[in-house]
Amino acid sequence: MTLATKITLVRLALIPLYAWLATRYGSSVSAGQPDEPFRLAAMAVFLTAGLSDALDGWIARRFNQHSALGRVLDPLADKFLMLTALIVLCVSPWSAQHKVPFWFAGLVVLRDVLSSLAAWAIWHRHGRVRISPHWTGKVATVLQLLALGWVMLQLHFPPSWIVMPAAGLFTFASGMCYIAEGWRQFHHGPPPP
Structure with missing residues (x-):
């Protein structure tokens, strides 16, 4: 197993720790006694997991540590961390002003579920699928991370009515792009590797 893959496995292991810390902080907020060490620890774990994504990618490229397992685990770890x-920040809000709205979490989950089902259907029909990131998906991911950071850092500027809709707009746009590409691949087959 490569070092890059081991780092990805650490990222996967950090996800439940983040969920526990973030939920504990949300519970303390609901009880009227915010326990800041849980918020700070949750943010530190999330940041560590995010930085590990950059690190494992750099190691894989720099030292040619690409592996079949890493190609599967890395995007799964990214999706699991984001989702x-x-x-967690939707069902266990950190304050009245700092929460992920249900519509936003639902939009991201729906896009990812539909994309996964489409990829499975294409693979089932053609024996392979080609997943290529679209620029709208990359922008959506950056804006989703900014929105999560906005909630975790409890920022007041820019206001949430700017941050969440911008992330939601690009999440929706990327979903439409992936649906169009999925439709094309389902009916005509994926492009050659």
């Missing part, structure tokens, strides 16, 4: 943070 866990979205869902």
Whole structure:
């Protein structure tokens, strides 16, 4: 197993720790006694997990440590981290002003579920699928991370009515792009590798 893959496995292991810390902080907020060490620890774990994504990618490229397992685990770890943070910050808000709205979490989850089902259907029909990131998906990911950071850092500027809709708009746009590409691949087959 490569070092890059081991780092990805550490990222996967950090996800439940983040969820526990973030939920504990949300519970303390609901009880009227915010326990700041839980918030700070949750943010530190989330940041560590995020930085590990950059590190494992750099190691894989720099030292040619690409592996089949890493190609599967890395994007799964990224999705699990993002979805866990979205869902936890939606159901366990850190304050009245600092929460992920249900519509936003639902939009991201729906896009990812539909994309996964489409990829499975294409693979089932053609025996392979080609997943290529679209620029709207990359922008959506950056804006989703900014929105999560906005909630975790409890920022007041820019206001949430700017941050969440911008992330939601690009999440929706990327979903439409992936649906169009999925439709094309389902009916005509994926492009050659």
